[in-house]
Amino acid sequence: MHVTLPDGKQLDLPHNATALDAARAIGPRLAQDALAATANGELVDLMSPLPDGAAITLVTKKNPADAAPVFRHSLGHVMSQAVGEFYKAKGYGPEAVKRGVGPSIENGWYQDFDLPEPLREEDLPEIERLMRGVIGRNLDFSRREVSKEEALAQFPHDPYKAELIRDLPDDEPITFYQQGDYVDLCRGPHFPNTGRLPTAFKLMSTSGAYWRGNEKNPILQRIYxxxxxxxxxxxxxxxxxxxxxxxxxxxxxxxxxLFTIDPLVGKGLPLWLPNGTVLREELMRFLREQQFQRGYQGVVTPNIGNLDLYKTSGHYQNYSDSNFSPITVDDEEYMLKPMNCPHHVRIYASKPRSYRDLPVRLAEFGTVYRYEQSGELNGLTRVRGFTQDDAHLFCRPDQLKKEFLDVLDLTVLVLRTFGMNDVRFRVGTRDPESGKYVGDEANWEAAERQIIEAVEEVGLPYVIEPGDAAFYGPKLDFVVRDVLGREWQLGTIQVDYNLPERFDISYTGEDGQDHRPVMIHRAPFGSLERFVGILIEHYGGDFPLWLAPRQIVIIPIADRHNAYAETLADEFKAVGLRAEVDDSTNRMNAKVRTAELSKIPVMLIVGDKEEELREVSVRERTPEGHKERKGVAFVDLMKELQERYRARA
Structure with a gap:
């Protein structure tokens, strides 16, 4: 047999050679340094036979990204061995600990157990200590293939392993991995031995998990x-x-x-409190200003619609799992609105349109409703009722590219305004093998081509995700990395030839004939709820002045300064700035502390001198810490804060 190295060189090897054999053939130093390999792009360990003709790469500590899934999986086996030793020390036999699945995941691994007595969070440091002991023994990992009968004989006491073995296809090889006296059913791959595993690990938590994710099955204890x-x-x-x-x-x-979720109102239905409402309205004002400059027209649509509307659009059929059940009113069926776009299509269709009228840009902060499983609800980022910053553009085919580029420019502007500059651009296309997509193939190809051409024209790096399109059209998603390195899919732009077809909408062309418009769906925020949830975490609650619900607090040093403080607050309010006075009986330092905890960006302290000279002492929160200024003329400060507010700084 032979394999191909990254430089294109072919390496002749004995039949059934492993990656370790390949490393030895290249040189003893590489054989010593090798930790794993890739074969035709898939991770394999040094013990597994390589496919004849495979393109291989040897993985060493110089390839930490490739090595990570392997050492995390191996550490899962080490943990599993340590858990067995933990219960052995308590007097239990090896058959007392039964094991479910244990894959590597992002940043680590988990393992499911059926234990003779529950493991407590405070036991995790002891398991870690035992793991380090296993690593210190420098145990070799070995791999062997066995028959189904041999595999079942290895685990007569473990119903979970037995079930997994019985469910394996007859033509699939069954492999065991062993280190020391610990043996487990596993596909691999693994490091060569425990001594080469990194010791930078930590056991994080335990939780309950249904066996194989089925609530009818036993609950196992999962360790992460x-x-x-x-x-x-x-x-x-x-x-x-x-x-x-x-x-x-x-x-x-x-x-x-900012918000609350009240069980009496309903799960996943946030209530916006006054401070959160200010934040929400600032976001809406910002986007409305941008839309006004770009020729959008505002519309408002109801929160329910006739079921036939969503059947015509295809949302009822294609999103049946996430729609709320229809409700009967008189002789008609209605449904909570899952999407705004069918309503906007009907607004477009409310009067005849000429080619001169296009593009028509309809925008709405429209509330929609989706059924989410209770276990998936999460604050503002996963809810059942949310407001989309939705707009739908109806244009001629020759206008599509220009309109798409303008929407792209708007969405990038929105993200950069909030300091979200680390963005991935993902083009979701149709998977031809899937049956979920509607419409003409030629229209799909045209829409996908036009999105890619637009993105390439402005020089944005992008990846294509086949199968990630909406059922009616391809899309461009904006995947943002926040200050904690987490990725969120926020804005989206979709090109749609299909809804105009399904609703039979048209415009009169120069030739006097009816023509079909093209739709662009867009939502730069995605939804206000999710965007605000992400924004709170992105800023850590320390919002910039323009966005902060409570912008300015004026702190009188003594009661006799309250009237001066109220006068200043009124002047701020008169020019549109949000100001309040802390006239509580607390001492000044306690008032400052309260304002700090409330993350109010600007604190103004006033006493005798400030009142006499019409000045303020300024204490301001900044990303670098606190900035203090004394003896600032009030008129100058008000002008400065007004300019910052207008500039959204």
Missing amino acids: GVAFATQKELDEYLHRLEEAKRRDHRKLGKELE
């Missing part, structure tokens, strides 16, 4: 771990987790009085 190639990476990851807890929008939403 994380691991990285270096301690520095682990420390950075743990720091990001702490930051994520500190920035959690559910926690900050309560502390800053």
Whole structure:
């Protein structure tokens, strides 16, 4: 047999040679350094036979990204062995610990157990200690293929392993991996031995998990771990987790009085409190200004619609799992609105349109409703009722590219306004093998081509995701990485030849004949709820002045300064700035502390001197810390803050 190396060179090897054989054939140093390999793009370990003719790459510690899934999976086996040793020390036999699945996942791994007594969170450090002991023994991982009968004989005490083995296809090889006296059913791949595994790992938590995800099955105990190639990476990851807890929008939403979710109102139906409403309205005002400059017209549509509307559009059939059930009113059936676009199509169709009228750009902050499983609901980022910053553009085919580019420019502007500059651009296309897509193939090809041409024209890097299109058309998604390194899919732009066809809408062309318009669906925020949830965490609740629900607090040093403080607050309000006075009986330092906890960006302290000279002392929150200025003329400060508010800074 032979394999091909990255430089194109072919390497002749004995039949059934492994990646370790390939490394030895190249040189003893590589054989010593090799940790795993890729064969035709798939990770394999050094023990597995290579396919004849495979293109291979040897993985060493110089390839940490390739090595990570392998060492995380191996650490899962080490943890599983350590759990067995933990219960052995308690007097239980090896058959007492039964094991479900244990894959590697992003940043780590998990393993499911059926244990003789539950493992407590406080037991995890002891399991970690035992894991380090297993690593220190430098145990070799070995691989062997077995028959189904042999496999079942290995686990007579473990119903979970037995079930997995029985469900394996007869033509699929069954493999065991072993380190020391620990043996497990596993496809691999694994590191050569435990001594080469990184020690930068941590067991994070335990939870319950239904066997094979079926609620009718037993609940197993799942242990999660994380691991990285270096301690520095682990420390950075743990720091990001702490930051994520500190920035959690559910926690900050309560502390800053932005929103609440009341079980009496309903799960997944957020109530916007006054502070959150200010934040929401600032976002809407910002986008409305941009839309006005670009020729959009505002519309308003109802929160329910006739069922036939959504059957015609295809939303009822294609999103049946996420629609709320229809309701009967008199002799008609209605449904909570799942999408705004069918309503906007009917607005377009409400009067005859000429080619001179196009493009028609209809925009709405429209509330829609989707059924989400209770377990998937999460604060503002996963809800059942949400408001989309929706717009639908109806244009002639010759206008499509220009309109798409303008929407692209608007969406990039929106994201950059909020400091979201780390963006991936993802083109979702149709999967020809899937039956979920509607419409003419030629129209699909035209829409996909036009999106790609537009993105390439402005020089944006993009990836194509086959099968990620909406059922009616391809799309461009904006995937944003926040300050914690997490990715969120926010804005989207979709090109649609199909809804105009399904609703039979048209415009009169120069030739006097009817022609079909093309639709663009777009939502730069995606939804206000999700965007605000992400924005809270992105800023950590420290919103810039223009966006902060509470912009300015004036703190009188003594009661005799209250009247001066109220006068200043009234002047701020007269020019559109949000100002309030803390006239509580607390001492000044306590008032400052309260304002700090409320993350109010500007604190003004006034006393005798400030009142006499019509000045203020300024304490301001900035990304770099606190900035203090004394003896600032009030008129100058008001002008400065007005300019910052107008500039959205």
